[in-house]
Amino acid sequence: MTRRASGPVGVTALVSADHFVSHVFLLALPPLFPLIAGTFRVSETRLAVSVTLIFVAQFLCQVPAGELVDRVGGKRVVVGGLALTSVSIGLAGFATAYWQVLACAFVSGVGQSPFHPANYALLDAAGDAASEGRQFSLHSFGGFVGFAAAPVLTTGIAALADWRIALAVIGVGGLVYALVLLVALAPVHRRVLRASTAESVDDDSGSLLGSVALLKRPLVAGMFAFFLLVTLADTGLQTYTTAFAVNGLGFSTVVGNSALTGFLAVTAVFVLVGGWVADRYDAFALIVGGVAWSALALWAALALAPGSTGFVVAWAVAGAGFGVSLPARDRITNALSGAADTGKSFGLVYTGLPIGGALAPVLLGAVISRFSYGAAFAVVAGFFLASALVVLALHRVRP
Numbered sequence: 001m002t003r004r005a006s007g008p009v010g011v012t013a014l015v016s017a018d019h020f021v022s023h024v025f026l027l028a029l030p031p032l033f034p035l036i037a038g039t040f041r042v043s044e045t046r047l048a049v050s051v052t053l054i055f056v057a058q059f060l061c062q063v064p065a066g067e068l069v070d071r072v073g074g075k076r077v078v079v080g081g082l083a084l085t086s087v088s089i090g091l092a093g094f095a096t097a098y099w100q101v102l103a104c105a106f107v108s109g110v111g112q113s114p115f116h117p118a119n120y121a122l123l124d125a126a127g128d129a130a131s132e133g134r135q136f137s138l139h140s141f142g143g144f145v146g147f148a149a150a151p152v153l154t155t156g157i158a159a160l161a162d163w164r165i166a167l168a169v170i171g172v173g174g175l176v177y178a179l180v181l182l183v184a185l186a187p188v189h190r191r192v193l194r195a196s197t198a199e200s201v202d203d204d205s206g207s208l209l210g211s212v213a214l215l216k217r218p219l220v221a222g223m224f225a226f227f228l229l230v231t232l233a234d235t236g237l238q239t240y241t242t243a244f245a246v247n248g249l250g251f252s253t254v255v256g257n258s259a260l261t262g263f264l265a266v267t268a269v270f271v272l273v274g275g276w277v278a279d280r281y282d283a284f285a286l287i288v289g290g291v292a293w294s295a296l297a298l299w300a301a302l303a304l305a306p307g308s309t310g311f312v313v314a315w316a317v318a319g320a321g322f323g324v325s326l327p328a329r330d331r332i333t334n335a336l337s338g339a340a341d342t343g344k345s346f347g348l349v350y351t352g353l354p355i356g357g358a359l360a361p362v363l364l365g366a367v368i369s370r371f372s373y374g375a376a377f378a379v380v381a382g383f384f385l386a387s388a389l390v391v392l393a394l395h396r397v398r399p
Contacts, residue, residue: 012135014184015119016142018078021177022115023146024153025085025108026054028170029092029101031151035163040098047098050105057109058354066117066347074125074343075185078118082178085111090171093164117347122185124334133283136330137275144268215348219336222394223349226329226387230291231356233383234322236364237263237315240376245311248373255308262316270323283328284395288388290328293321295384302374302381322384332394 029036030051033044069077085108092104123135157166215221238260245256278286301314336345367376 011122011125011185012138014181015122016138017177018082018119018181019115019139019142020146020149021082021174022085022112023143024150024170025089025174026112027147027150028089028154028167029105031154032158032163032166035158036101039163040101042098047101050102052358053102053106054109054112055354055358057106058113059351059358061110061113062117062347062351062354063344064347065114066343066345069114069117069121069343069347074118074121075181077114077343078122079178079182079185081111081114081118082174082181083111084108086171086174086178087111088171089174090168093167093171116350116353117343120330120334120346121343131279132334133278133327133331134275136334137271137273137278137327140271140326140330141268144264144271147264148268217336219332219394220345220349222390223329223333223336224352226287226390226394227349227352228356229352229383229387229390230322230325230329231353232360232363233291233294233380233387235357235360236376236380236383237318239361240364240368240373241315244373244377249311251308251311255311259312259315262312263319263322266316266319267323267326270320271326274324275327277324278327278331283331284391286328287325287332287391288395290321290323290325291384291391292388293324294318295381295388297321298377298381298384302378332391 029047033047037044037047065077065081088104088107088111092101092108095101095104119139123132123139153170154163154166157169215224241260241263242253242256245251245259246253274286274290297314297318301311304310306314333346333349336349364376364379367379
């Protein structure tokens, strides 16, 4: 098993499955909010603070986690992070008070913080440039499947037992997979450490402050901005699509949920397409074309005011462009660093995700309150277009 795992296919499978598990944990709590709220007699809105805490913990810890990856190797960090997340989610099932659920959520966010820098460091060490896009696409696809599976797993187990058992079972499952990674990734771990010690590291990247100093590089700063903008758009879509359909357009909840499901499903499929084309064509052009396509699809829907079927189709079309852009995004991010600072580069630019995830509901909620749902989704499309413009500008300064 260990020998097979040392090659690109084995590592890609292991790391993609790790991304699946990570995303299951990210959505482990929200589907159970109605049950947890009844147990502790708090509102679901108060329980939603747990999601914010996960994002906050990721934001605070992701850059240090990236630094740690470059110092001790991706395997140790990702296994430790997965174990910490597994234990914290499992312990949430034994909570006796609301604050304990929040504490477990925060700790799980700390455990989530190494996943991106560590996974990408492992993929970089095991892969080759010719198939890099496909590796990244499978990794992203694993995450999307994890998001889709989380509500089914948690509510399914809760229906058979209760919410406490559901969280405990998922936590144990995560610990089991952490042991699998500990054994299977040993050869890649040794290669990561050899590459890190063999390659010289810039003086401005040898500490936590030095990691942040990587933002002095135009490509790193630009990709951070891209991650932030595109996450504002993506999170806004996931947060408000159903409410927009019902309150803004007068459609049913089924239509709103269908549009959101269509966006996510088509994104997942086109992530795989994007991996294939990212290995053959210019990554900058793919990102610009993909996210600009998403922006235009949303603006067209707002301008033409289609019926319920057209609304669902427009959201699916937007998902196609977004999905194509994701493997190209990861190829560019990986090219920003050498073997010795892959963790720092991914850890830094990926902080745009928790920041965008935390800000999008607040910013777009303010637009909805002040103007309308339509205005908020015009802003979402604007975020997509702004991210395309950022990458277009980066195209001129690339090495």
